[in-house]
Structures are given as C-alpha cells and as structure tokens.
Amino acid sequence: MGSINLRNVSKVFGEAKVIPSINLQINEGEFVVFVGPSGCGKSTLLRLIAGLEDVSDGEIVIDGQNATELPPAKRGLAMVFQSYALYPHMSVRSNIAFPLKMAGMDKGEIDRKVSDAARVLNLTDYLERKPRQLSGGQRQRVAIGRAIVRQPKAFLFDEPLSNLDAALRVNMRLEISELHQQLKTTMIYVTHDQVEAMTMADKIVVLNRGNIEQVGSPLELYCKPANLFVAGFIGSPRMNLIEGKFAEAKGAKTVGIRPEHIGLSRDSGLWEGTVTIAEHLGSDTFMHIQVQGVGTVTARASGEFWVRHGDRVYLTPDETKLYRFNEKGLAL
Amino acid sequence: MARKVSTQRKVAFTGIAWTIGFLMFFPILWTFLTSFKSEGDAIASPPVFLVFNWTLENYHEVQSRSDYFGHFWNSVVISFGSTLLGLLIAIPAAWAMAFSPTKRTKDVLMWMLSTKMMPPVGALIPIYLIFRDGGLLDSRIGLVVVLTLINLPIIVWMLYTYFKEIPGEILEAARMDGASLMKEVIYVLTPMAVPGIASTLLLNIILAWNEAFWTLNLTTSNAAPLTTFIASYSSPEGLFYAKLSAASTMAIAPILILGWFSQKQLVRGLTFGAVK
Amino acid sequence: MAVRFLSASVLYLSEYILGAAKMATIHTRSVARLMMAPSVILLFAWMIVPLGMTIYFSLLRYNLLMPGTEEFTGLLNYEFFLTDPAFFDALKNTLLLVGGVLAISVIGGILMALLLDQPMFGQGIVRILVIAPFFIMPTVAALVWKNMFMNPVNGLFAWLFRLFGAQPLDWLAVAPLTSVVIIVAWQWLPFATLILLTALQSLDEEQKEAAEMDGAGPISKFIYITLPHMARAITVVVLIETIFLLSVFAEILVTTNGGPGTQSTNITYLVYTQALLQFDVGGASAGGIVAVVLANIVAIFLIRMIGKNLEA
Structure with missing residues (x-):
C-alpha cells in the first residue's frame, strides 16, 4: 500500500503556470524527497498530492485508484506541515487523537494508539500539555504523532524542519529516517535543503520552475547530474562550473568539477592560484582560490591543510571526475 | 534580556x-x-x-425614589442587545473577508471604517424625526438599532483582525485528518474563533454601555439607560452628592470590571489593529 | 430533480458556514458576497439615508414649531449658520477643546507610558488605576467633576484653595471651556497612555541595547529610538481622539449647557441646541453638514494611515 502515480499533472494559478506538466512514479515504501529552490513548485506538487489544491489537468493515482477528485480526507494520506499546524486549543493527547476521533474509532482503541505513538516519539510525559507549552522539537513530534496514528498510505512532509535550530534539525532528520525504517511507509518529503535530501532520500526529485530536472537516487544525482541545474544544486560546497578556454579544450560549453575532486599542492599543479578565503573545519578545509584565466575555484582538502589568505597554491582537477555540459546545459 | x-x-x-x-x-x-x-x-x-x-x-434611596434598576436593565438590554445583533450581522461578513479575500476586501473595510467617522450630528436630525414619526423615540428597540449601526464597523474590524490570525494550515490539517465540514467547524474553527468573538463582545458592550450621544438624545424616561438617568442629576435639585455617587458607582462598577479584563483587546479594537 | 436541488442547497449551506476552507472559486466568491451583504447594505443605508436627508433639510426653511411652512431656500441656512457669531465661537471652542485635550493626552500619555514602562513594584495595579477613567460613563465623569471637584462651595478644589488661603474658583462659570477640557482629558489620557504603552513595549530591547552600544544616552535614545518607534501610535492616537473629540456632547450637556453664553459651546452642541431646543431643522442640518465636512478632513488622514497599515 502506498504507491502514488502522477500522470501529466499540471497546475495553473490564474495566469501563472506553476507546474506545466509532471509525470512521476512513487513506489510503495519509498522515501522520496522533492528538492529545489524556493518557488520551484515543490510545495504545490505536495499539496496537489494531498488534495489541498485541485489539479488543473492530469491524474493522481494512489494505489491504483484514481484519486484526482477525492477530497484530502479520503486519500488516506497524512501530512506534517511546516508550521506544524497543531490545534492550539487541544492538548497533545487530543491533537494526536483527532484524526482517529474523526474516523469514529472507539475510545479504548484511540487511547491505546495515542499512547503507542507517544511512546515511540518520547511524548508520554507531555500528553496533557497544550502545544504552546512545548518546544519546537516537541511540537514537531506531536505533528508527526498525529500523522502516524492513522497508519496512512503515505506521509507528506512540507519542509518540516525549517523552523528548528541546526542541532535539532540533525536530530529530527535521524528520527524521521528511523521512523521510515520502522514503518516502511511511503514518505514524500519537501525541502529546499539538499543536505536533507541527500541524507534521507531513497529517491530525489529535483524540481525547477515546476519541471522535474532529474529523478534518481542521491548517488546517481551526485555522480551523474543530468544538467547544469542539478550539478549546481546537489553537492556541498557547490560544484565549480568553468567556462571558456578550459571548457573548450574539453569539447564542452561548461565543465564542472567538484571541490573534492581537485588535488592541492604547494609547489606544482595544472593551475596556479591565490587563496582568498580558507575555512578550517578541522575535518575538512575549504578554500576559495582565485585562479588566473579560470576564475574563483572552490577546493576541498580532507583534514587540515595549512593555508591563509594570500597564500599561493597549485590545483590539479581530477580528469576522470570532470562533468561536461553542452550549450543547453545538458550533460555530455 | x-x-x-x-x-x-x-x-x-x-x-x-x-x-x-x-x-x-x-x-x-x-x-x-x-x-x-x-x-x-x-x-x-x-x-x-x-x-x-x-x-x-443612598443605594436604597436611589432605587426606591427613581427605579434605578429599571434604567440599569435598559443599559443591559441596549448594550447587550446591540452587541449581539451586531455580532450576528458582522460574523459572516468578517469571516468572508478574512478567509476569501478579494482585491476589493480592503476597500470595503476602509469604507466601513469611514462610516464610523461621520459625526453623529450629521445624522441626528433625520434619525430624530424618523424615530418621532415611527414612535421609536424613548424605545429600547430604537436605541438597539442605532447602537448596532454605529458600532458595526468596529465589530467587523475586530472580528476581521482576529479571524485573519487563524492560520490556513490548521484548517488544512483538519481536512487531512479526515474532518468533515461540520466537524471542522465544531472542533477546530469554533474553538479558535471564540476568543476573538468574546473580546469583540466585551469591548462593544463597554462602548455601547458608555455611549452618550444617541442615548441622551433619543431617550427621556421609559427606555432611558444609565447615561440618561445619571444626566438627570445635573439639574440643581439633583445636587445630592451621596446619592449621585451611589448611582454613579453602580453605573460604572460593572463596566470598570469588564474594562480591566479587556485592556489588551481594547488597544487593538480601538486602533483597528494599527497598534497591537 | 428535487434530490439534486436538496443536495445542492446543503452544499451551498455548508460552504456558507465554511466559505473559508474552500478554494477561491467563483462559487465561494458569491457565497462570500452573500455573507457580507447584510453588513454592507445596513452600513450603506446608515450612511446615505440620514446624510441625504440632512443635506435635503439643510436646503429647506423648516422649523418644527411651524409645520407646513417648509420651503426651499437654497443655501440660505448655510449663510445664516456660517455667519452666526455663535458658529465662530463654536468653531473656536471645538478647536480649543480638541487641541487642548490632544495636547494633554498625547504629552501626558507619552510621559505616563515612559513611566509605566520602568521597572517598579505593582506595575499591573498601577496600570489598572491609570486606565480606569477611560471606562467611566461620560455623564458620570462630567457630573462627578462638576459637583464633587469643581463646585465653588462643596468641591474638593474649593477646599484645597481655601486650605492654601486662596479664593475658591467657580470653575464652570469662570473657565467653562478649560473645565470641560480637564474633564474630557481625564477620560482620554488613559486611552493615549494605554496605546502608547503598548507601542513602547513592542520596542525591541536589542534595538535599545544597540543604541546604547553606539553611545546614545537616555535622551538621545528617547529622541532617536523611542520616539520614532512610537510615531505611528502617536498618529493613531491623535487621529482617533480627534474623531471622538469633535463630537464631545454629554460632558457639555451636563456641566455647562454650552454656557455661559456660548463660551463652552462646540459645533456638536450648537447643532443640538438649534435642532432640539430651537427646533430649527433647516439651520441645524446645515450645521450638521458643516460638522461632517470638518470630520471628513480628519478622517481622510486616518483612513490613509490605517489603510497603509493593512498592507504591512
């Protein structure tokens, strides 16, 4: 249970074509991440699947059944909202119980399911509190609890971690991944953060201006970006994109090389450059290097690499890890 | 810090x-x-x-000499009546403007506000004549209608600012959770809208209770609320300080207590949301 | 057919209740219009009918004591009203009353708000005490001040004056307008304080600290940080008070009756005396329209202010 199929789905708001036309297959049990810059249509796509927006054209098929015309409640999906959307006047217990109550489940059953969910999510001690008495992370867990009690066909997450601080975000990321391991339910997760996408997804859908740029596993996207957009979006720090003579020599309009695929040396190499900024993280060193005739190149050295602003270094890109793109930005 | x-x-x-x-x-x-x-x-x-x-x-005398509680009751009927009637009319309007706004919503709101700015003397004479001819002078029903109309813009505005704060995502969450329309109204919308409605009610009862232009001009005895009744103490023969004080204390005490409860809403309501 | 109609109307009703939750389709837009209709129609009628009638009456010679003699006189009523010395007195008094109360309540309100924002014991209680006068019925406020404070024989002020060996003042006879200003200001100072205090408390503490780090002393902090932050609240106070103060009525009615002479008559009160004491409907209507025009000048500014705020 939990396969979702989008067939020629499009969405038009007034004059604006937010989503021109999308085809997408989401398999049962998959963790799918929609990723892209803000305004790329990823949230709209999620809301179309949820039924919170009407599709302008096309079909949404859930578990083989055409759900295009079904209201959100009938689709058997659960959603975790960016603002959590907890009911402020209800206790944590009532919030989690709400979908079960709406389904007309009997009280004993509701209590049992709520306490199960609370145990899984470490909320047992907070069941009688109101949402405003909880921390951000706890609210997030209540929102997840409200979603899991109904045992939906799929979970939809709309940028669920964007309101949390960095440390908590890493924690919740792990918790959601663990949850997916436990439940094995389909999850669709929207984020603008490619790190979240890379770490959590089975399958990443990269969106840009309402179009799917590429679909694939995290490593596929990393190793074989289909175009310039995906190449620039996936990977941190960003891939260096170099135009001009160097690219022409390789028979391409643009050549991409990831910072981690550039060899560094103090005395010899293909390119000579001056360090403008060096970021020492301990485990890695990131350098922004001004290279004559190429531009600013970002390079990564594993571990500590002692350079400072103004130092002279030599760079050698790994020829086997070069990405070549044509005039249209497509990979060669 | x-x-x-x-x-x-x-x-x-x-x-x-x-x-x-x-x-x-x-x-x-x-x-x-x-x-x-x-x-x-x-x-x-x-x-x-x-x-x-x-x-x-004094309290005893004020009541026995001049049917104080009759006037008190008039005040209650007029202020509650006009406020409840106003809410009845305003809730759908504020609701529509907050949840399905159009390009013109803002203009409608501004226009409503502008009616509140018309000085009452601009309308006094026609209203007085209409009331005289319609037998509405010195009637509670007449005052309820007038006070409803003069406070309607404030009621719509206050409700609008409160309703606007109910986040759309919560309504969507309820629908994802499988709530039907009726259940959504009962379990999610009503509990979230009630505090705003209550604040609006409170502030408008205060405003209506203390309204002293229309009440003074449109009532004399039968329907006279406390504003008019107290004003009758202005004549020299009414110079009994202790009794005036007793009547005044009873007239202001309930509203003073309500007022202290509604300080925060007051700022919002009276500045039309410009200061929060 | 009937079933379809029934189900359609049930749907319609449910959307009426919940115009909110649905998408903005043409259908819900018409429901929204239906929901707004009662308010809009009533307010429109309330605005246009009396105003139209007042304009109409203002063009007539129309006295309630001489029924049946109404006739069209053009702008004669306006000529009489605007050239009446009482009008100039009333206009002057209206401006003095509005200006005086505004000055007291805004300056006093800023000072009180600054004071109440300081750390102290029992802040909540002081706040309640300061705000209380705003909730007092205008007729009660006026009578209490008139009798128990300003009365030349039995008032507390008279006692205070005698205590310091001075001659007690007959406030309402000697300084009628000032007395009215004091009474009205007592009611509106709390309003200004409350709103300015609310604005003051929304000032970001870090902004003040940043100013301190930048070397601003208490006075420059007030002038460059606090005052600009309160500017909008001050404007709102000024405009809203002006709207209400242009129509001060009860306080004059129960204290001075506009007198002695016309010394404490404002435009609202002048229109009232012409209409309900002299029964001159035509003249009073002309006065009413003049008052509407004056109020509109203020209202335009207020509407703009609040309108801008709506977008923010």
Whole structure:
C-alpha cells in the first residue's frame, strides 16, 4: 500500500503556470524527497498530492485508484506541515487523537494508539500539555504523532524542519529516517535543503520552475547530474562550473568539477592560484582560490591543510571526475 | 534580556507611578467613598476620607425614589442587545473577508471604517424625526438599532483582525485528518474563533454601555439607560452628592470590571489593529 | 430533480458556514458576497439615508414649531449658520477643546507610558488605576467633576484653595471651556497612555541595547529610538481622539449647557441646541453638514494611515 502515480499533472494559478506538466512514479515504501529552490513548485506538487489544491489537468493515482477528485480526507494520506499546524486549543493527547476521533474509532482503541505513538516519539510525559507549552522539537513530534496514528498510505512532509535550530534539525532528520525504517511507509518529503535530501532520500526529485530536472537516487544525482541545474544544486560546497578556454579544450560549453575532486599542492599543479578565503573545519578545509584565466575555484582538502589568505597554491582537477555540459546545459 | 536594576531606582519609580496612578484613580475612589456617606458627610469641609458613618442608605434611596434598576436593565438590554445583533450581522461578513479575500476586501473595510467617522450630528436630525414619526423615540428597540449601526464597523474590524490570525494550515490539517465540514467547524474553527468573538463582545458592550450621544438624545424616561438617568442629576435639585455617587458607582462598577479584563483587546479594537 | 436541488442547497449551506476552507472559486466568491451583504447594505443605508436627508433639510426653511411652512431656500441656512457669531465661537471652542485635550493626552500619555514602562513594584495595579477613567460613563465623569471637584462651595478644589488661603474658583462659570477640557482629558489620557504603552513595549530591547552600544544616552535614545518607534501610535492616537473629540456632547450637556453664553459651546452642541431646543431643522442640518465636512478632513488622514497599515 502506498504507491502514488502522477500522470501529466499540471497546475495553473490564474495566469501563472506553476507546474506545466509532471509525470512521476512513487513506489510503495519509498522515501522520496522533492528538492529545489524556493518557488520551484515543490510545495504545490505536495499539496496537489494531498488534495489541498485541485489539479488543473492530469491524474493522481494512489494505489491504483484514481484519486484526482477525492477530497484530502479520503486519500488516506497524512501530512506534517511546516508550521506544524497543531490545534492550539487541544492538548497533545487530543491533537494526536483527532484524526482517529474523526474516523469514529472507539475510545479504548484511540487511547491505546495515542499512547503507542507517544511512546515511540518520547511524548508520554507531555500528553496533557497544550502545544504552546512545548518546544519546537516537541511540537514537531506531536505533528508527526498525529500523522502516524492513522497508519496512512503515505506521509507528506512540507519542509518540516525549517523552523528548528541546526542541532535539532540533525536530530529530527535521524528520527524521521528511523521512523521510515520502522514503518516502511511511503514518505514524500519537501525541502529546499539538499543536505536533507541527500541524507534521507531513497529517491530525489529535483524540481525547477515546476519541471522535474532529474529523478534518481542521491548517488546517481551526485555522480551523474543530468544538467547544469542539478550539478549546481546537489553537492556541498557547490560544484565549480568553468567556462571558456578550459571548457573548450574539453569539447564542452561548461565543465564542472567538484571541490573534492581537485588535488592541492604547494609547489606544482595544472593551475596556479591565490587563496582568498580558507575555512578550517578541522575535518575538512575549504578554500576559495582565485585562479588566473579560470576564475574563483572552490577546493576541498580532507583534514587540515595549512593555508591563509594570500597564500599561493597549485590545483590539479581530477580528469576522470570532470562533468561536461553542452550549450543547453545538458550533460555530455 | 532582563537587566539588573538598582533597587533604589525601582523604589523611586514605584513611588512616582503609584502617586500618579492614585491621582488618576482618585475621582473614582472618591465617588465610591462618597456613595457610603450621609449627605452631610458628603459635603463636609474639610472633607472626610475614611472615618465617617458608613451607610448603604443612598443605594436604597436611589432605587426606591427613581427605579434605578429599571434604567440599569435598559443599559443591559441596549448594550447587550446591540452587541449581539451586531455580532450576528458582522460574523459572516468578517469571516468572508478574512478567509476569501478579494482585491476589493480592503476597500470595503476602509469604507466601513469611514462610516464610523461621520459625526453623529450629521445624522441626528433625520434619525430624530424618523424615530418621532415611527414612535421609536424613548424605545429600547430604537436605541438597539442605532447602537448596532454605529458600532458595526468596529465589530467587523475586530472580528476581521482576529479571524485573519487563524492560520490556513490548521484548517488544512483538519481536512487531512479526515474532518468533515461540520466537524471542522465544531472542533477546530469554533474553538479558535471564540476568543476573538468574546473580546469583540466585551469591548462593544463597554462602548455601547458608555455611549452618550444617541442615548441622551433619543431617550427621556421609559427606555432611558444609565447615561440618561445619571444626566438627570445635573439639574440643581439633583445636587445630592451621596446619592449621585451611589448611582454613579453602580453605573460604572460593572463596566470598570469588564474594562480591566479587556485592556489588551481594547488597544487593538480601538486602533483597528494599527497598534497591537 | 428535487434530490439534486436538496443536495445542492446543503452544499451551498455548508460552504456558507465554511466559505473559508474552500478554494477561491467563483462559487465561494458569491457565497462570500452573500455573507457580507447584510453588513454592507445596513452600513450603506446608515450612511446615505440620514446624510441625504440632512443635506435635503439643510436646503429647506423648516422649523418644527411651524409645520407646513417648509420651503426651499437654497443655501440660505448655510449663510445664516456660517455667519452666526455663535458658529465662530463654536468653531473656536471645538478647536480649543480638541487641541487642548490632544495636547494633554498625547504629552501626558507619552510621559505616563515612559513611566509605566520602568521597572517598579505593582506595575499591573498601577496600570489598572491609570486606565480606569477611560471606562467611566461620560455623564458620570462630567457630573462627578462638576459637583464633587469643581463646585465653588462643596468641591474638593474649593477646599484645597481655601486650605492654601486662596479664593475658591467657580470653575464652570469662570473657565467653562478649560473645565470641560480637564474633564474630557481625564477620560482620554488613559486611552493615549494605554496605546502608547503598548507601542513602547513592542520596542525591541536589542534595538535599545544597540543604541546604547553606539553611545546614545537616555535622551538621545528617547529622541532617536523611542520616539520614532512610537510615531505611528502617536498618529493613531491623535487621529482617533480627534474623531471622538469633535463630537464631545454629554460632558457639555451636563456641566455647562454650552454656557455661559456660548463660551463652552462646540459645533456638536450648537447643532443640538438649534435642532432640539430651537427646533430649527433647516439651520441645524446645515450645521450638521458643516460638522461632517470638518470630520471628513480628519478622517481622510486616518483612513490613509490605517489603510497603509493593512498592507504591512
């Protein structure tokens, strides 16, 4: 249970074509991440699947059944909202119980399911509190609890971690991944953060201006970006994109090389450059290097690499890890 | 960022603030005290503050001589009646404007507000004549209608600002959770809208209770609320301070208590959401 | 057919209840219009009918004591009203009353708000004490001040004056307008304080600290940080008070009756005396229209202010 199929789905708001036309297959049990810059249509796509927006054209098929015309409640999906959307006047217990109550489940059953969910999510001690008495992370867990009690066909997450601080975000990321391991339910997760996408997804859908740029596993996207957009979006720090003579020599309009695929040396190499900024993280060193005739190149050295602003270094890109793109930005 | 404040400074400010607070409140306190005095004590010179023969006689007299509670009841009927009627009319309007806004919503709101700015003398004469010809002068129903109309813009505005704060995502969450329309209204919308409606109710009862242009001009005796009744003490033969104080204390006490509860809503309501 | 109609109307009703939750389709837009209709129609009628009638009456010679003699006189009523010396007195008094109360309540309100924002014991209680006068019925406020404070024989002020060996003042006879200003200001000072205090408390503490780090002393902090932050609240106070103060009525009615002479008559009160005491409907209507025009000048500014705020 939990396969979702989008067939020629499009969405038009007034004059604006937010989503021109999308085809997408989401398999049962998959963790799918929609990723892209803000305004790329990823949230709209999620809301179309949820039924919170009407599709302008096309079909949404859930578990083989055409759900295009079904209201959100009938689709058997659960959603975790960016603002959590907890009911402020209800206790944590009532919030989690709400979908079960709406389904007309009997009280004993509701209590049992709520306490199960609370145990899984470490909320047992907070069941009688109101949402405003909880921390951000706890609210997030209540929102997840409200979603899991109904045992939906799929979970939809709309940028669920964007309101949390960095440390908590890493924690919740792990918790959601663990949850997916436990439940094995389909999850669709929207984020603008490619790190979240890379770490959590089975399958990443990269969106840009309402179009799917590429679909694939995290490593596929990393190793074989289909175009310039995906190449620039996936990977941190960003891939260096170099135009001009160097690219022409390789028979391409643009050549991409990831910072981690550039060899560094103090005395010899293909390119000579001056360090403008060096970021020492301990485990890695990131350098922004001004290279004559190429531009600013970002390079990564594993571990500590002692350079400072103004130092002279030599760079050698790994020829086997070069990405070549044509005039249209497509990979060669 | 709580900062350490020297106790000295704090004590000094406490002293000044309490003095000013006491002075501002003094006329009310003095009225309250005088209401328990005999008429003799009330005009004693030098004035007596706390040491006098406390008596409830004035309250008794005010009621027995002039049907005080009749007027009190008029005030209750007029202020609650006009507020409830106003809410009945305003809730759908505010609801529609908050949840399905169009390009013109803002203009409609501004226009509604502008009707509140028309000075009452601009409408006094026609309303007076209409009321005279329609037998509505000195009737509670007539005043309920007028006060509903003059406060309607404020009611719509206040409700609008409250309804707008109900986040759309919560309604969507309820629908994802499988709530039907009716259940959504009962379990999610109503509980979230009630505090705003209650605040609006409170502020408008206060405004209607204290309204003193239309009540003074459109009532004389039968339907006279407390504003008109108290005004009758302005004639020289009504110069009985203790009784005036007793009548005044009863007229202001309920609203003073309501008012203290609604301080925060008051700012929002009276500035049309411009200051929160 | 009937079933379809029934189900359609049930749907319609449910959307009426919940115009909110649905998408903005043409259908819900018409429901929204239906929901707004009662308010809009009533307010429109309330605005246009009396105003139209007042304009109409203002063009007539129309006295309630001489029924049946109404006739069209053009702008004669306006000529009489605007050239009446009482009008100039009333206009002057209206401006003095509005200006005086505004000055007291805004300046006093800023000072009180600054004071109440300081750390102290029992802040909540002081706040309650200061705000209380705003909730007092205008007729009660006026009568309490008139009798128990300003009365030349039995008032507390008279006693205070005598205590310091001065001659007690007959406030309402000697300084009628000032007395009215004091009474009205007592009611509106709390309003200004409350709103300015609310604005003051929304000032970001870090902004003040940043100013301190930048070397601003208490006075420059007030002038460059606090005052600009309160500017909008001050404007709102000024405009809203002006709207209400242009129509001060009860306080004059129960204290001075506009007198002695016309010394404390404002435009609202002048229109009232012409209409309900002299029964001159035509003249009073002309006065009413003049008052509407004056109020509109203020209203335009207020509407703009609040309108801008709506977008923010």
